[in-house]
Every structure is written in structure tokens, then in C-alpha cells.
Amino acid sequence: MGMVYMDMPGGKKMPGIGLGTWNAIDETELETALDAALECGYRHIDTAFFYENEKIIGRVLHQWISAGKVKRDDLYIVTKLAVSGIHPDRVEMMLKKSLEDLRLKYLDLYLVHFPVGVNYVEGHVVPPASQMRLEHTDHVELWKKMEEQVDAGRTKAIGLSNFNIRQIERILKCCRIKPACLQIEIHAAMQQKELVDFCHKNGIVVVAYCPLGAPGYNDFLKSVGQKPKELPNMLQNPVVKQVAQKHRKSPGQVMLRFLIQRNIVPIPKSVNPSRIKENIEVFDFNLDAGDMKKLSELDIGESARICDWKFFPALVDHPEFPWKA
Ligand SMILES: NC(=O)c1ccc[n+]([C@@H]2O[C@H](COP(=O)([O-])OP(=O)(O)OC[C@H]3O[C@@H](n4cnc5c(N)ncnc54)[C@H](OP(=O)(O)O)[C@@H]3O)[C@@H](O)[C@H]2O)c1
Numbered sequence: 001m002g003m004v005y006m007d008m009p010g011g012k013k014m015p016g017i018g019l020g021t022w023n024a025i026d027e028t029e030l031e032t033a034l035d036a037a038l039e040c041g042y043r044h045i046d047t048a049f050f051y052e053n054e055k056i057i058g059r060v061l062h063q064w065i066s067a068g069k070v071k072r073d074d075l076y077i078v079t080k081l082a083v084s085g086i087h088p089d090r091v092e093m094m095l096k097k098s099l100e101d102l103r104l105k106y107l108d109l110y111l112v113h114f115p116v117g118v119n120y121v122e123g124h125v126v127p128p129a130s131q132m133r134l135e136h137t138d139h140v141e142l143w144k145k146m147e148e149q150v151d152a153g154r155t156k157a158i159g160l161s162n163f164n165i166r167q168i169e170r171i172l173k174c175c176r177i178k179p180a181c182l183q184i185e186i187h188a189a190m191q192q193k194e195l196v197d198f199c200h201k202n203g204i205v206v207v208a209y210c211p212l213g214a215p216g217y218n219d220f221l222k223s224v225g226q227k228p229k230e231l232p233n234m235l236q237n238p239v240v241k242q243v244a245q246k247h248r249k250s251p252g253q254v255m256l257r258f259l260i261q262r263n264i265v266p267i268p269k270s271v272n273p274s275r276i277k278e279n280i281e282v283f284d285f286n287l288d289a290g291d292m293k294k295l296s297e298l299d300i301g302e303s304a305r306i307c308d309w310k311f312f313p314a315l316v317d318h319p320e321f322p323w324k325a
Helices: 027-039 054-066 088-102 139-151 165-174 193-201 217-223 238-247 251-261 273-280 289-296 313-317
Strands: 005-007 013-015 044-046 076-081 107-112 155-161 181-185 205-209 264-266
Touching: 013 076, 027 054, 027 273, 054 088, 076 088, 088 107, 088 139, 107 139, 107 181, 139 155, 139 165, 155 165, 165 193, 181 193, 193 205, 238 251, 238 289, 251 264, 251 273, 251 289
Parallel strands: 044 076, 076 107, 107 155, 155 181, 181 205, 205 264
Antiparallel strands: 005 013
16 A cells, blocks of 8 residues: 555646645744655645745745755645636736746646635735725636646646535536646535535546644634634544544544545645654555444534635625535
């Protein structure tokens, strides 16, 4: 048993686990984390213009590539078009900014971060709340510009994040280049079975964010002045703990393995070298059918959603907000 890979357009393969980097903005901490991750075998790194850490990641990647410790072709680098770039006129400009900061000639995957577009204010990754305006968002026109980025060689593949089935179907009907990937929140408490099945039937690779149930999410809410919310806390769940004990693994490893066996690619975030190592050591054991059934029964659906994007309250009123009741 070893690392699994997902076939992606253009022959490039996506490693079956990636390093998440949201809320990792301290330079020294993120540099140490990236070094630790690359040392222990991560080759897939997930970032976003919105995370404001592309420059730090770019610097570390440049060091590793120029020292001959890794080849660019062996890396799988993913970043995302911010909500302030979700307009056909700004896709190319935003992707070029990300490439420059990441010090790369091409990305492996460029994702539309969220189905809703807002105005762009120079110098801000997203406009300050007082200046934020919702814009009309036309996914068909936006997707044409995403396709042009593949034609121009700026990215090997393009995909979506946080889109619902209706929104993906609309793009599938009109596209020239299919979305290769959908990145969504998935963890044991919110398993997104219908959306995952839909993607797999349509040949779309599914990537899971918050795969550990985002235990640090309330620190983020606090940092943006919002009230904490109740989190599913699956790392402490008795069923997850019991399965972990049976396999002599940690609860986090079981949560990640559960996703991998569902053919989903988890991108756990950590800046802690020992947890980074722990999170990739998930290719040396197998959950059996009984474990999979028990874990599958932990799904409580939409009510367990953590990252509801309501930290940008204005977005909820947009007609393309993906999770309307
Ligand atoms: N497309 C989107 O809209 C979207 C939204 C959210 C996230 N994402 C992406 O998905 C990635 C993962 O999601 P996430 O960061 O929200 O949540 P997550 O990966 O489920 O959880 C990260 C948290 O878990 C802790 N942690 C890491 N490994 C652990 C372990 N083995 N045991 C216990 N705790 C552990 C981390 O702390 P330490 O760092 O201290 O270890 C951090 O606080 C993000 O970083 C980002 O790249 C995308």
C-alpha cells in the first residue's frame, strides 16, 4: 500500500492527500510546516489568493526546486480565484498574480473558490466589509475565461469549489473543458453523499476541506470578530476513537482514511510538524466494511456544516449563494 493518485486532465496525477494552508500566515511557522511536509512526502499543496500566503509558499517551493530537492513536475499546486476575482474581466489578472507570488510558470489546478462574485478593490484580497458590493455572477461567461487559462498554459486543470449540483450541471452543459475537481467541505459529520456521487458519476475528482472537522475554526471566527459556533468535534467522537484504537491509529488518521476509501482526497491543514507527519501516515492500514459502515452512520448532514462562509455576511444575499434552504 502507498500513496494513491487521482487521474487529472493532461496526464498529471493528483496525490491522494494534500497539505491545507488556510490560516497559516506566520512566515516562520508556514516555512517550517512546508519544509516538514515536503520532507515527509507531501507533494500536493492547497492554497488560495484569499489565504494571503502564496508568497511564503512560493519562496519555499523555489528553494526546494532550485536546490534540486524536488522537481516542479512532481509537485501538485492548487490555488483559487478569490470572490473578488469572480468576474470574466478579472480571471486572467488574478491568476497571473497568484503565479507571480507562487513563483511558478503554471498551476496544476485553478479553482473558482466560491460561486459568488464581489467587487475588486486594489490592495485587498477581499474588499473591506464597508466597500464590498455583490456583483452579477455569470458562471457560463466565467468558465469560458477559466478555459482560456488552460489554453494559455497557465494551469493544467480547472475546477470548482463550493458549487452545488445545479451550478455544476449548468457548467457541464456548456463547457469545452470539464471541471476536473470539486473542492467542498466533507468530514465524518457531513459526508455530502449525494454531491460526491454526482461528481464521481461525472468524472469529477472530489477534494475534502475541513477533513478533520476544522478544530481551529473558532479561532478564525474570533480573529474576524465573529461569535464562535458549535463544531462537530469528530476527533473526540467515541465511534471514531474506537475505530482508531482498533487500528492503533489516531482519530485524525481514521477520519482521513475514511475519506480516502470513499475515493475523496483530503487536504488536512497543519503547521505542526508531528501532526503533518501523522496526517500523511494513512496509506498503511485499511478500514474494513464494518468500520466504514459505522463511520458512514455518523453523517448528520447539512446541520454539521462548519465553513458556511457567513463570515462574509453580504454573500448570503447573492442569488448564486450555494446553500439556500
Ligand atoms: N475551498 C474552500 O472554501 C475551503 C474552505 C476551508 C478550507 N479549505 C482548505 O482545506 C484545508 C483544510 O481545512 P481546514 O484547515 O479548515 O480544517 P482541517 O484540516 O479539518 O483542520 C485543521 C485544524 O486541525 C488541526 N490539526 C491538524 N492535524 C491534526 C491532527 N492530526 N489531530 C488534531 N488536530 C489536527 C490544525 O491545527 P495545527 O495547524 O496546529 O496542527 C488546525 O487547527 C484548509 O487549510 C484549506 O487549504 C478550503
